[in-house]
Amino acid sequence: MSKIVEMKGLSKSYMNKIALKDVNLNIEKGKILGLLGPNGSGKTTMIKILMGILTQSSGEVYIDGKKPGTGTKAIVSYLPDRNFLYKWMKVKDAINFFNDFYEDFDMMRAKELLKFMELEENIKVSKLSKGMIEKLHLTLVLSRRAKLYILDEPIAGVDPVAREKILDAIINNYNEDSSMIITTHLVKDLERVFNEVAFLKYGEIVLTGDVEELRVERAMSVDEIYREVFK
Numbered sequence: 001m002s003k004i005v006e007m008k009g010l011s012k013s014y015m016n017k018i019a020l021k022d023v024n025l026n027i028e029k030g031k032i033l034g035l036l037g038p039n040g041s042g043k044t045t046m047i048k049i050l051m052g053i054l055t056q057s058s059g060e061v062y063i064d065g066k067k068p069g070t071g072t073k074a075i076v077s078y079l080p081d082r083n084f085l086y087k088w089m090k091v092k093d094a095i096n097f098f099n100d101f102y103e104d105f106d107m108m109r110a111k112e113l114l115k116f117m118e119l120e121e122n123i124k125v126s127k128l129s130k131g132m133i134e135k136l137h138l139t140l141v142l143s144r145r146a147k148l149y150i151l152d153e154p155i156a157g158v159d160p161v162a163r164e165k166i167l168d169a170i171i172n173n174y175n176e177d178s179s180m181i182i183t184t185h186l187v188k189d190l191e192r193v194f195n196e197v198a199f200l201k202y203g204e205i206v207l208t209g210d211v212e213e214l215r216v217e218r219a220m221s222v223d224e225i226y227r228e229v230f231k
C-alpha cells in the first residue's frame, strides 16, 4: 500500500462549532505534506484525530491502514505545538526519557542532532530559551525512526537563523521511507521543504496538490498561492 494516511469524509464538531468538514485527503509514503491554513482553520484538530487524542464526529481515518490508536502511535512521531518537557529535566534526561519510551529511538541520531543544534546535554530544560526548547523538541521527535512524523508549528517563535537550522535538520534527517505532515502559517519559510500542500479554510480543504505542479500551473510560489487563497 502506498498511502501512509487516508482520510475519507472526515468531519469534527465541538458542540455546535464545525472544525473539520468532509475532509478527503491522502498522503503518499515518502512525501512531506504542508498542512496550511490560518488560525482556527482546523489543523490541530486534524492532527489530534490522527494521533487518536480526539475522535472524529464522522468519516474515516487510517494510518498505514490502521485506525488511530495504540498501534499507530508506535509508528508516528509527533511534535505538539506546546512544551512537553519537565522543568527538572536536563537535555540528556529528555533524551534518555525518549530512548526508554520509544523502541524506535535512535541514540546515535539524537547525539548527532544535539551537536547540530548546538544543544549541551547538561543544561537544564528550565534554562533553555524558547528557540532552544523548539530545537530540543525537534531533536527528540526526529530521532525516532518513525514511519510518519507530524510536526505542529515546528518553527513558530524562533528567530530566522534558528528557523533555517531547524529546516535543515528536517531535510537532512528525512528519508524516503518515511512521510511527514507539517502544519504552519509561516508558509514562506517552510515551502522549500514541502512536496505536497493542503490548504485548510474553515475546516475544509480548498486546494491540494503537488508543490511543483502548483507552482508551474499558477506561476506563483506556494506563499503567493496561500495569500491569494486566504486574502
Ligand SMILES: Nc1ncnc2c1ncn2[C@@H]1O[C@H](COP(=O)(O)OP(=O)(O)OP(=O)(O)O)[C@@H](O)[C@H]1O
Pocket (backbone or CB within 6 Å): 014, 015, 017, 018, 019, 037, 038, 039, 040, 041, 042, 043, 044, 045, 046
Ligand atoms: N476544545 C474545543 N472546543 C470548542 N471549539 C474548539 C476546540 N478546539 C478547537 N476549537 C475550534 O475549532 C476550530 C479549529 O481549531 P484548531 O485548533 O483545529 O485550528 P488551527 O488551524 O490548529 O488553529 P491555530 O493555527 O490557531 O493553532 C476553531 O474555530 C477553534 O475555535
